[in-house]
Amino acid sequence: MSDIKSLFATRLYHAKLSAHGAPIDPSELENSCLVIADEDEAGQDWCEENGFPGYTSYASLSDLPWRFPIFKDLVAALDAHVAAFAEDLAFDLGDKKLQLEDIWINILPEGGIHTSHIHPHSVISGTTYVAMPDGASAIKFEDPRLAMMMAAPTRVKDARDELRTFFYAKPAVGDVLLWESWLRHEVPMNMSEEERISVSFNYRWD
C-alpha cells in the first residue's frame, strides 16, 4: 500500500457569517452598503478616476466600524471567524494578535470584474457576501505555485479540489470566505444585471 500525503496546504475557510457573533440581517447590511456608497462622493470620484467598475470604499472610508454600528457587529463576528481559521492554520501567534487592518465595501455592476490580485501587508484576507444575484460571479483562486508548473500537464476536469490549478468558490449571501493574504484571486465578470455586493477585509498580525 502506498502512502500519498498532501503537503504545503493552501486552506480556504468557508462558513456562515452567523456561526459567530451577533446575528446580522443581510438586507440591513445590503441597505447600509448602498447608502454609504450613495453618500461617499470621494469614493465615487476615486472609482471614476481609476476606472474601477462600480464602487469600492477602499480608498475613501477607513473607519466603517466606527461610523456604522452594523459594521462594528460585523467586525466582531469576523474577529471570531479569523481566530477559528488561525487555529486551523496552526498559527503560533505568540503574544501578538490577528487584528483588522482594513474593511471595505465592493459593489460590482453588470459586466464588472476585479482582476487578479493579492492583499499585501496582511496575513488573512476575506470577504463576506451581501448580494449575490443569479449570474453574479464566483471568486476564483489560483494555485500559488503556478509559475513553477510550466512543463506540467494540465489537470483533468473532475480533479479533486485540492489538485485543481484554479478553484471557483461559489459563496451565498451570508457566507464568509477567508484565505491567506498571499493567495492570488480574482472576481470574474458579473453576468447578472444586478449588482454583486460584498464586504472585504484584511487582518494583520500585530
Ligand SMILES: [Fe+2]
Ligand atoms: Fe481581493
